[in-house]
Amino acid sequence: MAAAQFEVPKLSDTAYTTVPKIQEGSMAHVKTFPAVKASQEFLGYPFELADDWKERVIERMGQSLKKYRSLRVFMDACVHCGACTDKCHYFLGTADPKNMPVARQDLMRKIYRRYFTLPGKIAPWLVGAEDLTKDTLNDWFTYYHQCSECRRCSVYCPYGIDTAEITMAGREILNYAGMGQKYSSEILNKVQKIGNNLGLPGPALEDTLLGLEEDIEADTGVAVKMPLNVKGAEILLITPSADFFSEPHVESLIGYAKVFHAAGASWTLSSHASEAGNFGLFNGNYETMRTVAMRIRDAALELGVKRIIVGECGHAWRVAYAFWNTLTGIGYGGNDPFSIELQSKLDSRYKQPMHICEYTWDLIQQGVLKFDKSLNDHRTVTFHDSCNVARGSRMGDEPGGQFTIPRNIIRAVVNNYQDMAAETIGEGTFCCGGGGGVLTDDLIEARVKGALPRMNAYNAVAQENGVNFLALICAICKAQFTKVVPYYGFDMSQVGGVHQLVSTAIKLEQD
C-alpha cells in the first residue's frame, strides 16, 4: 500500500506541462471502490444494478435534462473544436484521451444523442451515438471518478461548457442506477448521521478542542478559546472537519481562533454543523446537497447567531457562496417566508456568508491585527488558487477578489512571497488533483498523476525562487498535497494553510 504501483510522472524543466500524445485506455484500470449497500440505501439509492438498470439510466437522464439547463445546453452545444482537450490536469498527467474534457462529456453525449436526438436515433454511426450498455456505465464509473469537477475546462470552452456539470449528472445517474462511489457515499452518510464528514462525534470534538486550547496557551501564554455550541454568540464558524483532525489543517483552525481572539469577537463552532464540506455537490444531487447544507441553517437558527463565516475549504466555499442562499436562505434578497425567517436575524452590515479570508483581510485593513512578519522568515511562500474558489465563487466586492484577498493576507504576514507561473494560477489554476470526490486511496494513481501540472509550476518557483511553502485555503488541497508532494520529491511540511501563516505571525496581547 505504501509503495506506488505505477510510474510517477517526471517533473519538467519549466513551470509548464507538456501536452502528451494520447494513450488510449491508460487509466481504464483505475477504478474507485463501489459503495456498500447500507450507505447507498441511506441515501435512497439501490446499491447494485437491477434488471431495469437501462430504463433507470434513461429515465434519470431525461429528468436531469429537464431540470438542469446547463446539462440541456451543454449536451447540444459542443462542436468538438478541441479547445478543451489539453486543459484537464488528469489528461495532462495520464494521457488517457477519455480524460480530455470533451471526451469525458462525450461518454454521456453519445447516449444522449442515441436516445434523445433525431440524428442519433436514425443514424447513430454518423454522429457518434451509441447504445447504452454495461460497458458504457463502467466507463462512466471510471472516468466520472477521474474528474475533480474543477471547471478549468469551462474557462476555455467557447460556449462555457462545464464538464463538472456533466460529471455531476453522470454520478447522479450512476447512483440512481445502482453504481455509487464508496468514498462519497460513506461521507454523505456520516455528515448526515453524525454532523461531519469524518464522523467525529460531539464528545470527541469537545475533547479535541479542549486539547487545542491547551496547546495554544502552552505555546503563546494566551488563553485563546475554541467555543462550541455557544448560544447567542455573534459568529458561527463553519469549517471542514479535517481542521479538527489533521495536519496541517489544524494549524489553520488555530489561526482562525487567534484572529477571533485578537478581534475580540464572540464566536462559536457547532457540533450539529461541524462540517463545511458538502459532498452533495460532488454527487450532483440537489436534494442531498440541500439536506447537508440545511444543518448550517438549523445551527444558525438554534444558536441565534448573526453572522456565518466559513473556514478554509474550497468546494464548501463554492457551495456556501454560490448555493447556500438558494438552498437554505443564508444570504440576502429572499422574499419568501423560508428565507426571511433566517435573513431577518442576520446582521445586514456584513456579507452572509463570509469567507474567513474576507474576515481576516477586513480586520487587517482596519488595523485590528498586528503581525511580526519575521516569524515567517523561514518560509518563502506561494499560493495555490483552489479550483472551486477560483472558478466557482468570489471574495470581496470585485470580481477576482478570490485571487487578491488571500494573497493580500499572505503579503501582510510573510516577507517572502512568489506567485507561480501566470497560466497556472487565477482562473487558469490547476486543481490539486484530489478534488470532487477523488481524494481517496483507491484513486491514488489519478491523484498523483493529476497533480503533475501543479507540481511542475510549484517546482519551478521552488527551484528558481526558493519557495518552500505552498499556501492553501482548502481542506482537500491540504490533504491531497500532503499525500502527493512526496511522490515528486518535496517534504509534506511544505504544505499548509493561509491561516497557518497568519497564526505564525500574529501578535496576541497577554490577558
Place this chain on the structure above:
Amino acid sequence: MPMVEVAGKEFEVDEEGYLVNLADWDENIAGYLAQEEKVELTENHWEVVNFLREYYGEYQIAPAIRVLTKAIAKKLGADKGNNKYLYELFPYGPAKQACKIAGLPKPTGCI
C-alpha cells in the same frame, strides 16, 4: 468481502484490508495487518495502537492527530510527540495505517 484466517481465527476485511468487525481484533490479527502493511511492530508501535483502541472505545472515532501526538509525548517522551515521529512509525500516515493495524475503520473525509 475477502475472508482471512490468522492463527485459526477467520475474519473479514474490506477491499483495502481494513478489519470489517472491530470485535474480531486481537494481537495476532494486528500482527497480520502490520505484515500486510510492511510495518514491523515494535513496542512504540504498540503504544500507538493501544492508545488508538482505547480512544476509539471512548469516542467511537480515531483521535485527531494532535490528540495522538500529545498522548504519545506523554508515554514515549516529548521528542517523540510529533507528526514526524508518527510517520516514521507508520510511513503511510498514522491516521490511516495505524488505524488499520488497530482494527479501526479507516478515517475518511478531507484528510
Place this chain on the structure above:
Amino acid sequence: MSALTVFYIGLYYVAAIILIGGLAYRVYEYASTPAPLNIPTTPAPITKLGVRFRMFREIAFFESLFKSNKWIWVFGYLFHVGLALVLLRHIRYFQEPVWFWVELIQPFGMYASLAMIAGLAGLWARRFLVDRVRYISTPSDHLILVLLIAIGLSGMTMTFVAHTDIIALKTFALGLVTFDWHPLPSDGPLLVHLFLVALLMIIFPISKLLHVPGVFFSPTRNQVDNPRERRHLAPWAAALDKDNG
C-alpha cells in the same frame, strides 16, 4: 415553370420552416429548462450590464477560445467572420433597392469567402493532424466541414470562375420572399450551391450548429455573479422549501 424550379421553391420553403421552427423550438426548450443554481464561471460580472458585455466579447471576439488555443481561434475566427460577411453580402439578393451598406461590403464579401475557406481548411486539417482532435472527431464533424467547404467553393465558382445569371437569380430569390415565383437559372454550380445551403438549413436545429443559440443560454456565461445578494430559485427547487419551511 420547370420542375427544377418548383423543386427548389419547395425545398427552400421546407428548409426555412425547419430552420426557423426548429430553432424556435430549441430556444423555447433552452429557455424553459430551469437553471436551479448560480454557476457562472468566475471571475464573472456582478451586474447584468457586465454579463451583456461578457457575452458580447464571447460572440464578437471568441474571448474564451482566444484564451484557449490560438490556432483554433485563428481558423475559427477566419471562418466565422468570413461567413458573416458573405451572408451579409447575400442580402442583396433579397431586396430592391439594396441598402447602401450592403453595396459597400460587396467587394469585402468576395475576399471574405477566401478567409472562410481558409478557416474551414485549417479546422479540417486539425481533425487529421492533432491526435487529440482526431480522437474526438465523428463522421458528422467531418461532413459538416465538407458541407461548408462545398457551399463556399460552389459559391466562389460563381463569383470567380463562371458567373451565373445574377438578374434571374435575384428575381427568383425576391420571388421566394414575396411569394411571386420566378424560374431559377439552371447553372450547375448554382444548383449545387443552393441545394447544399438548404441542406445546411435543414440540419441546423438537429446538429452541433446548435452552438449558435446554445452559447446565449450557457449558464456559465450568462449568469450574474450575485448569489449572496439575490436568491436564485428554480420552480422545482422552491417546492422543496415549502415541504420543510
